[in-house]
Amino acid sequence: MEIPIIGIVGGVGPYAGLDLNRKIFDNTLTDGTDQDHLEVILFSAGKRVPDRTEYLLGREDVNPAGGLFEALCALDAAGAALATIACNTAYSERIISPLKEMIVKAGLKIKLVDMIEETACHIRDRFGSGARAGLLATRGTLATGVYDRLCAEELGRIELVEPSAEIGKLVHRAIYDKKYGIKVFSNPVTDRARADCRTAVGHLAGRGASLVILGCTELPLALPQRSLEGVELVDPTEITARALIALAAPEKLMPFADR
Numbered sequence: 001m002e003i004p005i006i007g008i009v010g011g012v013g014p015y016a017g018l019d020l021n022r023k024i025f026d027n028t029l030t031d032g033t034d035q036d037h038l039e040v041i042l043f044s045a046g047k048r049v050p051d052r053t054e055y056l057l058g059r060e061d062v063n064p065a066g067g068l069f070e071a072l073c074a075l076d077a078a079g080a081a082l083a084t085i086a087c088n089t090a091y092s093e094r095i096i097s098p099l100k101e102m103i104v105k106a107g108l109k110i111k112l113v114d115m116i117e118e119t120a121c122h123i124r125d126r127f128g129s130g131a132r133a134g135l136l137a138t139r140g141t142l143a144t145g146v147y148d149r150l151c152a153e154e155l156g157r158i159e160l161v162e163p164s165a166e167i168g169k170l171v172h173r174a175i176y177d178k179k180y181g182i183k184v185f186s187n188p189v190t191d192r193a194r195a196d197c198r199t200a201v202g203h204l205a206g207r208g209a210s211l212v213i214l215g216c217t218e219l220p221l222a223l224p225q226r227s228l229e230g231v232e233l234v235d236p237t238e239i240t241a242r243a244l245i246a247l248a249a250p251e252k253l254m255p256f257a258d259r
Contacts, residue, residue: 004248005039007080007110009071009087011046012064015186016086016217016237018042023241027254038248041080045071052089053140053176064090065099072103076110082247084113084240088137088215091116092144111247116149118243119213119236124156127211134161134204134231136197137215139172147215161209163200171200175218182218189222197222198229205229 006024010017021042030036049067054060068085075083090096091114103112123131135147142162150158163171174196175182182193197219204212211232214220220235227233245253 003038004081005041005079006244006248007072007075007078007083008040008042009045009049009068009075009083009085010042011044012049012052012085012087012090013183013186013218014044014046015221017044019217019221020084020086020237020241023238024244027238027242028245029252029254038245038252041075041078043071043074045074052087052092052095053138056089056092056094056140056144063095063098065095065102068095068099069102069106072099072108072110072112073106076108080110082111082113082244084115084244086217086237086240088115088146088217088236089141092140092146094144113240113243113247115236115240116147117155118239119147119234120150120152120155120158122239123150123158123211123213123234129156130159131156132159132161132208132210133234134163134201134207134209134212135215136163136171136200136204136212136219138175139168141215142168147213161204161207163203163207167200167203170196171216171219174200174222175216182222186218186221194222201231201233202229205231 008017008020021040024040048070049064050060050062052064055064174193178184180190180192182189201212211234213234217237220237223233
């Protein structure tokens with residue numbers, strides 16, 4: 001049976017799709033040859049997609065769903081059967097619901113893998129129902145409750161621990177600030193942005209979080225380690241990469257403990 005091609009809507013932010021693509025390779029079992037890797041199409045479509053947080057906060061009029069749909073159409077036309085969007089904030093109901101309607105109306109065959117749902121299932125299966133999960137994210141993600149779905153019964157009744165307003169602003173600046181933020185300086189991330197993100201993790205650990213969700217695709221670039229301050233860091237980018245592998249070729253999924 002032919003293995004499905006994976007598509008990634010990237011460029012939101014600039015390194016997010018690249019990071020997801022790399023994590024697909026990092027989590028794939030191969031025989032060591034180029035030919036044994038999965039086929040992946042990365043469309044860095046940042047120019048087409050307005051900033052998701054700016055839209056959710058009312059400072060951008062154009063819904064990013066339109067540009068995301070254009071990118072998914074291009075991936076579908078290129079042969080991708082599975083796809084995801086390398087952006088947590090894109091899964092806000094105000095963006096993802098109209099996008100899913102566009103996909104159905106256009107009759108696209110491509111299957112969209114939901115980053116938030118996959119993260120919820122990972123936490124439920126790894127930590128059990130009722131886990132206390134700290135959440136670091138953009139202001140748009142926090143303000144619109146993108147991760148509130150984790151509280152649902154079927155997804156494990158995860159208890160979300162959000163940062164204080166002050167720490168939330170610190171994390172947002174670490175992502176967006178023009179002088180030191182991760183969107184501007186992704187490779188390498190600045191020492192200041194890393195330090196601010198570490199401070200935020202410690203803050204959530206102090207609030208009783210047993211794990212911390214890196215709920216913006218820029219954050220794993222600053223915090224690539226598996227744990228910090230005594231809590232496990234949950235990377236939705238890696239979780240989604242693993243979900244795509246499991247759908248495309250489950251026999252090629254590397255055991256989580258091996259990394």
